[in-house]
Amino acid sequence: MEWEKFNEYLQIAIDKAVFYLPKIILAGIILWIGFKVVKKVVQLVAQALKKTGFSETLRPFLSSTVSVILKGAVLFVIASILGADLTGLFAILAAAGFAIGMALQGSLGNFASGILILTLKPYKIGDWVQVEDKFGRVKEIGIFSTDVLTPGNKILIIPNSMITDSVVTNYSERGMIRLELEVTMPYEESFPRVRQIIRTALATVSKILSSPEPEIGILNFDSHSITLIVRPYVLPDDFWEVTFNANTAIKKAFNANNVKIAYSEGVEMGLIGE
Missing domain, CATH: 2.30.30.60 (SH3 type barrels.)
Structure with missing residues (x-):
């Protein structure tokens, strides 16, 4: 009795081997050839991205993405050849993709934006x-x-x-930056005179560009003084250096030419609690 069962199981194993062995061999051949083809396609994609001027940061990512997608396709083909039921697997992947997408909604937005920026x-x-x-x-x-x-x-x-x-x-697209400096002058002072004083002061700051010329105008009228806007042009790398030097030069010129600055008089003292 036991010998009959053994023969029965042996026959079943032989039948399964005869049925699956060709499929397994075919799957192995497809796996070997498929991965070789994927490797070649990824190399061609990388070369094409390089020729089209894609960012060095983006090229490896896109190449890896293409590689994963193509290898996944090869594995799905092999699973189909072996007779696997992919319906349930697709359902699981769809549900997992939806859950991951909801959990990483902000990150996916940053990812998509990063692709746009790099492209x-x-x-x-x-x-x-x-x-x-x-x-x-x-x-x-x-x-x-x-x-x-x-x-x-x-x-x-x-x-x-x-x-x-x-x-x-x-700011680097045009090769220059326009500074936005604000200074004040009293109402009784002559604007043309102050404007010329500022122009002369800016001419002493070495890294201010001569073209375009600095723009100087009245920005608004405050209760105690007039606010002027001073807009010299500089190279991007000189932004802060020129900002400090220009303000220093203007203050020095105002002092030398007796241009007064209005400020409220008197100090109101208040108590500070514990």
Whole structure:
């Protein structure tokens, strides 16, 4: 009896081997050839991305993505050849993809924005940019965020979705930056005279560009004085140096030409509690 069962099981095993062995061999051949083809396709994709000028940060990522997708397709073909039921697997993958997408909604937005930035290149590493009130030099452009070094030597890690949703000012695109300096003058003072004093003072600051010429005008009228706007042009790298030097030169010129500054008189003292 036991011998009959053994023969029965042996026959079943032989039948299964005869049935699956050709499929397994075919699957192995397809796996070997498929991965070889995928490797060649990925190399061609990498070369094409390089020729089209894609970012060095984006090229490896896209190549890896193509490789994963194609290898996944090869594995699905092999699973189909072996007779696996992929319906349940597709359902599981769909549910997992939906759950992961909901959990990483913000990260996926930053990822998509990073792809846009690296593809469209609104700025590059080394450019001076302003995103809302954040200003600095671009140090690194990543898939999820952009690192910006401020003039105060702080690194700002700005999410890429914030950049694509905001107005980005690229100061390096034109090769120059227009400073926005504000100074005041008393009402009784002559504006043409003060304007000429400021022009003369700006001419002593070495890194201010002569073309375009600095713009000087009346910004608004305050209760005690008139606010002037002074707009010299500088190279992006000289932003803060010229800002400090220009303000220093204007103050020195005002002192030499007896231009007075209005300020409220008197001090009101108040108590400070514990």
